[in-house]
Amino acid sequence: MHAPLERIVAFLAGIGLPPRAATLDDGTFLPGIRITRGELVYDPARLAWPSDLLHEAGHIALTPAAHRGALDDALTAEQHFEHGGEVESIAWSYAASVRLSMPVEALFHEGGYRGHAPGLAQSFSLGVYVGVAGLAALGLCAIGEDARRRGIEPYPHMLQWLRD
Secondary structure, three states: OOOOHHHHHHHHHHOOOOOEEOOOOOOOOEOOEEEEOOEEEEOOOOOOOOOHHHHHHHHHHOOOHHHHHHOOOOOOHHHOOOOOOHHHHHHHHHHHHHHOOOOHHHHOOOOOHHHOHHHHHHHHHOOOOOOHHHHHHOOOOOOHHHHHHHOOOOOOOOOOOOOO
């Protein structure tokens, strides 16, 4: 089961990362998805898993705002920023999927995460949140004692979705 594509697109647009629908060729890194100059582009006809948009949006969201426009499919070493890597994007996309009331299996689907989707689904279902410490370090969410002390809802609740 997927969150409808329209709900994912509306969510991303609402947080300031509006994806754009376009016709894409077969040469994309994920079926039906491309990042071009910091913009998430998707082909509805070729998109295998709508939830993949959340993961890729996480990469864009976790890139410092001043550098987002330089992002494209072929990320270079200069485009990797502390707390903006793969594990943080996984944690970001999980928080987005919770916000959209998606089942964990829709995000961590059998076609993704290089065979690690079942383990990720189990970990997140059990409250073992890979990458969340990086999101907290960026001030995007609060965890553990910090959330309790501040009286705010802990992750997967996000305080903000985009890195400054």
